[in-house]
Amino acid sequence: MPIDIAVVPVAGRGTRLLPLTKTQPKEMLPVGRKPVVQYVVEELARCGVERLLFVTGPGKTAIENHFDVDAELIAHLRESGKEELLGELAFERENLVYFYVRQRRQLGLGHAVLCARPWVGSAQPFVVALGDSIIGIHAKCRVVQVMVERFEAEKADAVIAFEEVAPEDVVQYGIARPRGAAADVFPLEDLVEKPEVSEAPSNLAVAARYVFSPAIFDCLAETPPGKGGEIQLTDAIRTLIRRGGKVLGVRLPPGEARFDIGNFESYFRAFAAFAWEDPDYGPAFRSLVAGLVRPLA
Secondary structure, eight states: OOOOEEEEEOOOOOGGGTTTTSSSOGGGSEETTEEHHHHHHHHHHHTTOOEEEEEEOTTOHHHHHHHSOOHHHHHHHHHTTOGGGGGGGGGGGSSOEEEEEEOOSOOOHHHHHHTTHHHHOSSOOEEEEOTTEEESGGGOOOHHHHHHHHHHHHTOSEEEEEEEOOGGGGGGSEEEEESSSOOSEEEEEEEEESOOGGGOSOSEEEEEEEEEOTHHHHHHHTOOOOGGGOOOHHHHHHHHHHTTOOEEEEEOOTTOOEEETTSHHHHHHHHHHHHHTOTTTHHHHHHHHHHHOOOOO
16 A cells, blocks of 8 residues: 555644744744745655645644645735746645644644544554654655655564764664664664663664554554653554564665754754755855854964
């Protein structure tokens, strides 16, 4: 069965980005020329997704508005002689059907994915892509396509993307325990949530992209709330592995960085990286940065 549906959780409050996120979803913050979530949607469309479910929360209506076709804006651009700007709205014409469901309580990522169960059903595999994480400059990475291909070829129950992180940073992520050597694609023996540096089984961190069979829903439904009363997706994946599920890891391709728009440091890094590589304004931006850098005395 082709995997053409994706769940995009966007319900988090983004408190580490206050005051930017007081009235604006963090997924709608601009990175270069586009909001974060537009890069995610365009990535999924390039990888064959045709149906997309946003799991939203309070204050997220800007996301719905952004992906609506704005006939009034199109007419205004034409009538005002700005037709050259119509190309900037090409994302409205992506071959995607959008759906929205609300996570009524902030009970964690696992609960957000579980909210998609009535829509996904009990037979259809699906992609999960976090709406605040961009993979690769300008989101041209096709790791999701590779993950779907491995899921189908290996008859897997789940495939998870991983990125290498610095050893001292493992305390911030879910970390893979590979079964054997961690090649580009590897079987997963376990996941360890935010281990101590000395106890980390690897430096491969979960990278915000997943492919699941519907079996994950039963695991999520049986996962008790953890810290802060949240249901952790990592815990459900571990249950799936313990029950004999076939779970694979896929490394991000070399040079395909993940930009997690979760705090100001990562947000500034993402904006600077995308501005640096902009085909029109990149050279001017690089000159500006060069002028700002002062040689050490």
